[in-house]
Amino acid sequence: MNVDYRSTRGGEEHVTASMAILKGLADDGGLFVPETMPKLEISMEALSKMTYQETAYEVMKLFLTDFTEEELKNCINRAYDEKFDTEEIAPLAKADGAYYLELFHGNTIAFKDMALSILPHLMTTAAKKNHSDKEIVILTATSGDTGKAAMAGFADVPGTRIIVFYPKNGVSRVQELQMLTQKGENTSVVGIDGNFDDAQSGVKAIFNDQAFAKEMDEKGFRFSSANSINIGRLVPQVVYYVYAYAKLLENGEITDGEPIQVCVPTGNFGNILAAYFAKQIGVPIAKLICASNENKVLYDFFRTGTYDRNREFILTSSPSMDILISSNLERLIYLSCGADAKKNAELMKELAQTGSYTVTEEMRQFMCDFIGGFATEEEVAAEIAHVYKNTGYVIDTHTAVASAVYRAAAQNGDVSGERKTVIASTASPYKFARSVVEAIKGKENKADDLDYIDELHEISGVKVPNAVEEIRHAQIRHNLQCAACDMPQTVKKILGF
Numbered sequence: 001m002n003v004d005y006r007s008t009r010g011g012e013e014h015v016t017a018s019m020a021i022l023k024g025l026a027d028d029g030g031l032f033v034p035e036t037m038p039k040l041e042i043s044m045e046a047l048s049k050m051t052y053q054e055t056a057y058e059v060m061k062l063f064l065t066d067f068t069e070e071e072l073k074n075c076i077n078r079a080y081d082e083k084f085d086t087e088e089i090a091p092l093a094k095a096d097g098a099y100y101l102e103l104f105h106g107n108t109i110a111f112k113d114m115a116l117s118i119l120p121h122l123m124t125t126a127a128k129k130n131h132s133d134k135e136i137v138i139l140t141a142t143s144g145d146t147g148k149a150a151m152a153g154f155a156d157v158p159g160t161r162i163i164v165f166y167p168k169n170g171v172s173r174v175q176e177l178q179m180l181t182q183k184g185e186n187t188s189v190v191g192i193d194g195n196f197d198d199a200q201s202g203v204k205a206i207f208n209d210q211a212f213a214k215e216m217d218e219k220g221f222r223f224s225s226a227n228s229i230n231i232g233r234l235v236p237q238v239v240y241y242v243y244a245y246a247k248l249l250e251n252g253e254i255t256d257g258e259p260i261q262v263c264v265p266t267g268n269f270g271n272i273l274a275a276y277f278a279k280q281i282g283v284p285i286a287k288l289i290c291a292s293n294e295n296k297v298l299y300d301f302f303r304t305g306t307y308d309r310n311r312e313f314i315l316t317s318s319p320s321m322d323i324l325i326s327s328n329l330e331r332l333i334y335l336s337c338g339a340d341a342k343k344n345a346e347l348m349k350e351l352a353q354t355g356s357y358t359v360t361e362e363m364r365q366f367m368c369d370f371i372g373g374f375a376t377e378e379e380v381a382a383e384i385a386h387v388y389k390n391t392g393y394v395i396d397t398h399t400a401v402a403s404a405v406y407r408a409a410a411q412n413g414d415v416s417g418e419r420k421t422v423i424a425s426t427a428s429p430y431k432f433a434r435s436v437v438e439a440i441k442g443k444e445n446k447a448d449d450l451d452y453i454d455e456l457h458e459i460s461g462v463k464v465p466n467a468v469e470e471i472r473h474a475q476i477r478h479n480l481q482c483a484a485c486d487m488p489q490t491v492k493k494i495l496g497f
């Protein structure tokens with residue numbers, strides 16, 4: 001079955017997967033969605049015997065139908081190799097009654113590696129297929145993890161450049177050092193004086209600026225995106241939910257067809273939307289638990305039907321989820337109003353103009369598989385300590401948001417406490433060592449986050465990842481900063497206009 005893509009705002013239809021990846025965002029500012037939802041073509045039983053790479057092929061071929069088998073397998077094999085520190089790529093750890101799906105075994109020790117290891121290969125393949133001879137300029141807004149993972153993926157990839165914008169005071173020290181020490185002639189990192197939403201809005205505005213696009217075209221460049229607004233990010237993320245189910249089956253934890261629950265620490269709504277897509281293609285997932293930190297816009301949305309970003313932006317210990325405008329929710333909104341692009345476009349316009357919108361009762365009904373929850377900073381710290389004391393397993397702050405939300409939801413009956421539950425574990429605790437160690441041992445107020453690394457090693461017994469060892473000694477290579485309103489000028493300067 002051939003799968004094409006269309007914009008959630010109605011401006012474009014019948015776009016091939018490779019073109020959608022190349023463009024990132026549709027011309028009308030909408031996001032690309034599959035025009036038809038494919039179904040898994042082989043049994044879970046067969047999938048349960050497959051490697052991660054084989055599973056990736058079975059899933060991705062359903063969505064990227066204009067890629068040949070050879071192209072896709074080539075991309076997969078170059079992405080999921082020794083960059084990952086385990087052959088399983090995404091292992092499941094059973095602890096304290098849940099299954100933590102560890103998505104942080106890649107280059108930059110956060111789940112963004114799962115998709116960003118393969119996106120550069122998909123993108124350069126897509127450029128070739130579409131005979132695009134322009135240099136691809138990847139513009140990316142990051143709340144901390146995407147930026148590093150995208151740069152690691154695109155560094156020195158011929159025919160590409162990458163420019164990353166991050167909130168100067170909104171990422172962890174390890175996250176910032178990871179970005180500022182990034183090698184690669186084609187990489188640039190810019191700290192902005194604003195939060196993630198400012199960075200994301202700035203990037204989207206540049207994408208939507210037709211005059212800028214024309215200038216780019218004349219100079220031989222074209223923009224694309226490494227954010228989860230790009231379908232090339234979303235599709236590889238569907239894979240690990242299929243893989244997790246198949247592994248639970250293989251290990252005898254579930255029977256074939258038994259529904260499971262999935263709980264995802266959420267910011268931009270990309271990861272949990274991938275879980276929803278996994279359900280759509282046939283993975284038996286009963287409920288999708290959307291876990292927020294104190295920036296609980298999504299919790300309020302699922303509770304009331306009103307999305308309202310008019311509130312204080314809170315900096316938390318889970319910075320990669322400090323987001324008030326969850327881009328990917330637009331895809332769910334579009335699907336929930338019966339693929340009515342006009343209705344969706346109206347709601348998005350309302351969001352842009354007033355900062356809020358309300359969906360209909362019917363749309364809420366459509367989304368009834370989603371359950372929202374949130375955890376406070378105190379609850380996150382308590383959860384890290386609780387899981388550690390009960391099992392010796394150490395989780396990071398983002399994963400702890402999900403873990404705490406799941407525990408509370410199971411206790412008060414919002415979700416089943418009996419059903420097997422997969423919690424997306426999105427970052428290595430080493431990435432947020434200060435918060436994690438202090439949650440377990442109490443406040444220590446050491447000068448530098450890096451001072452907590454050895455202590456975390458003692459507590460967890462887990463080897464210090466290369467990604468952390470590297471930044472302890474690496475040289476700082478980037479020092480650009482700008483005001484959020486100067487992002488377009490900064491891009492031009494970097495590209496030499």
Ligand SMILES: *Cc1c(COP(=O)(O)O)cnc(C)c1O
Pocket residue numbers: 110111112145146228265266267268269270271272320321398399426427
């Ligand atoms: C990006 C990120 C998230 C949020 O994922 P979304 O797809 O934006 O919802 C959660 N945890 C970590 C560690 C992340 O890097």
